Amino acid sequence: MSLTNQTIVITGATSGIGYQLVKQLAPQNQIIALARCPQKLAELAQTFSNIQTIQVDLGDPDALETKTKELITRAQPIDILINNAAIQNTPAFIDTDFNYQTISREITVNFTSVCQLTYLLLPQILASKQGKIVNINSGLALAPKSQSAIYCACKSAMFSLTLSLRYQLAQSHLSVQQALLPLVDTAMTQGRGQHKLTAQEAAERIIMGIQTNQLDHFIGKVKLLSWLKRFSPSFAYRLMQNA
Template sequence: MRLNNKLIVITGGTSGIGYQMVQYLHPDNRLIVISRNADKLNDLSRQFEGVVTFQADLSRLEEVEAVADLIVKRFESIDVLINNAAIQNTPTFLDNDFQYETISREITINFTSICSLTYLLLPTLLHRDKSVILNINSGLALAPKTTSAIYCATKGALNIFTQSLRYQLEQTNIGVQQVFLKLVDTTMTQGRGANKMTAEQAARQIIEGVARDIQDHDIGKVKLLRLLLRFAPSIARKIMKKY
């Protein structure tokens, strides 16, 4: 799908990869951005004329339902839903700074809210000749690391959800895509890893993948990871364990 003159919903569009996608897409499309931070949404509205913003904490399903209801009532149809928002908590279950209450919040933001928002906005996506649901995923969906167990689990769940949803919608106008990213330099990854991809590079390649209708888009070293998992799975798992 060529992303031109489309109505696009983006979650987590005020920072990182989401913000870079807004920058890329804004000149030629109409954008709806969902984020938790009201100040950042106000800044986004001032910077990008015409962007429609909605404040919602995606860890609270009642707010997910409320924002979906507002979008459905205001817009008869949308072309693209980009489920981008995610959080990652790095402590292990054995670390002193692990916080029990973060478990449900991380699962809800990274997975449950995506399932919910997708279902609630489905009627608007079915109104177009061609629509796309794009889920932003990670190479950690294919093989986990030692830290961030909840994050890895939600990304693995998102991978399976995306594939199953694709089967469900294959006779409709909606294409279901996902992108698997290598480590990207964002606020979430500060202080971790090396040789990171910039958020701008990630956003550009994500958008190119949508334009080329790539169903499962492996970016950067994820291509190598998938090959290793096929031909040398034990080596792949060993590498990712220390990632």
């Protein structure tokens, strides 16, 4: 599949992987960028042509529904929806700095908003001749780590959602894909881990997976993790526990 002259919705579009996706896709496609910060969205619109911006907090389900309805009224087919946005809180439940108030927001941004956008935009994606839903996932969907339990659970839920949607839409022309990433060097992972994939590299590999229609795209070290999970699940879990 050639990624040209496509209408592509990207969440979390103003930083990290989302920004790199916009940077690499905008020259030959129409981008609809969703993000929370109006200033960063304005900068994005000034930097790239062929881009529409929608300011929305994915942690607010009502606001997301309202903004999505505004997009629906434009009545244009959507070729690709890329569910990229994510947040991650690292404290464990037993840590003194764990914040109870963050639980609902983390689940909403990382998973509920994906369900909402997919459902609300599905008619427009089905209206495309080669529609795709692409969920940006993590190796933590395969094996969680001890910290960031809610983030890990959301990524596992996204894996399951992706497969279920694929089953539900099997009789349609729509493709449901996911890219499972290793640790990527973004603001969210600052100060954690080594030998991280750059956001630019992650975006390049995501785009390659879309072009080649890789349904479950295991990127970088996640390929090894997938193999370990298949042949030695207990070892894979031990390996990822303190990742």
